[in-house]
Amino acid sequence: MDFSLNEEQKMMIETARKVGAQFGLEYWAELDRNKAFPKECWQAICEAGLVGAALPEEFGGSGLGMFELALIIEELAAGGGGATLGQLFMINPIFGGVSLSRFGNAAMKADLLPRLVAGDLNFCMALTEPDAGTNSLALKTMATADGEGWRLNGQKIWITAVDSAEKMLVIARTQKPEEVARPIQGISMFMIDVKRAGLTFAPIEKMGTNTLSSCSVFFDNVRIEPHELIGTLHNGFKELLDVLNTERIVTTAGMVGAGRLATRLAVDYAKDRKIFGNTPIGAYQGLQFPLAQSHAELECARLMNLKAAAQCDLGQAYGTEANMAKLIGSQAALHAIERGAQTMGGMGYAKEYHVERLWRDARLFKVAPISEEMILNYIAIHDLGLPKSY
Structure with a gap:
């Protein structure tokens, strides 16, 4: 490639x-x-x-x-x-x-x-639910047929940037679980207005990613019009996977960029900071090696992510590559940020040196948009052929 x-x-x-x-x-x-x-x-x-x-x-x-x-x-x-x-x-x-x-x-x-x-x-997507989490097939939010449209009822959680969005991609059940042969059936996607009767939201106080809010969202008999259906009625889950797998790619790209930024800040600091006479701390292998290790890890994550993106563009399967890139990307970015903070010593804990913000923001992506554990489950089952564990 x-x-x-x-x-x-x-x-x-x-x-x-x-x-x-x-x-x-x-x-x-x-x-x-x-x-x-x-x-x-x-x-x-x-x-x-x-x-x-x-x-x-x-x-x-x-x-x-x-x-x-x-x-x-x-x-x-x-x-x-x-x-x-x-x-x-x-x-x-x-x-x-x-x-x-x-x-x-x-x-x-x-x-x-x-x-x-x-x-x-601006847009947002309402998928995650309090009682479903990573298990999206267990979602309970229901869009019930009402004339030519639907009425939406339920709750979502950890929905990003609702307060700055005009449109919301909502994933809901349009058939009850007992009405379908397989859990992936009976799920549909809709694109609705955020400002709509019956739709309310409340912010969640959190550690990082403060430039974009996270909210709980509540649907109380929200009207959905026929033209707001996205994709295939009752069979939207497979179409949703295209959204989720491309989400992995942009997440990893952001993580690689964050890791590069942290490494650059650490390298600049290590070149400038002098101790024990007039020797820059960057001359010591105890600091060089961790930063070099992070650089290598970030490059590997980057290449896997670009492979996933290239296969996506070619119309080839890319789910494994996107998930692997996200797994390694989140780990590599956090390693780079933590090693950057360690390079700076006490100043790595200070807001003025910025790596603490990078860490607070990056920490989210060990669990979102999919956790490391679920990616490992995916690899074990789909790529190694091991029995399903959940």
Whole structure:
């Protein structure tokens, strides 16, 4: 598989690098303190033409693919945003863009995708439930037929950026479990308005990723119109997997960028900080080796992620690669951030040196959007042929 870059790809990376540098560490530190959505940064990303890299040209995108999108996110995250930067692409080009471009009706694509690409419309996805968690097939939120549409009732949790979104991709049961032969049947996707009668949400106080809220969402007899169905009625779960697997790719790209950023901060510090005379601490192998190890781990995660993205673009199976990349990417990023903090000694604990924020944000991705344990289950069962354990 050839990962050499053409001129267009190099230009996109350079554009992403410039935008990332424009919104650097201090910008993200302030947003973290204020728990504020990065409006200015997101608008600049949209204006630079980076958001629609993997979306069709007819709707304002570039018509390229997940490979290019992963490269873009890496550079933006490395500029200062860290892992949270990947979440911005998760909620919009993935939850909004992938679901609509692959499974939306013509009218919905024409209306919503150009506004997404322009930065005029934000999205979120409501999948996780309090009593289901990783076991999405156990979801209880129900969309019951009501005339030509549906009525939605239930609860979701840990839903990202509801308060900044206008549209919500909702995954719900449209048939009861006892009415279907297999658990994956009877599940459908809908794209609805966040501001709608019966839909309420409440923020969850959390440790990190403060630039994007996390909320509990409640549906009380929420009306869904017929045209808001995304994909196939009762058979949306397999279509949802396309959304979830591409979500893994953008998550990993953000993690790789965060790890690169932490390593750069540590290297710069290690070159400048002198002890025991006039020797930079970066000259000591006790600090060199951990940083070199992190660099190697990040490169491996990056290559697996680019392989997943390339296979996705080619229409080949990429679930294993996307999951492996996410597993190693989250571990490599946290290793890099922790080693960066260790390099800085006591200053690694100080907010002014930024690695503490990078750690708080990156820690989420050991459990989200899928936990390490479930990825290992997937690999054991699907790739090693071991018996199912759950």
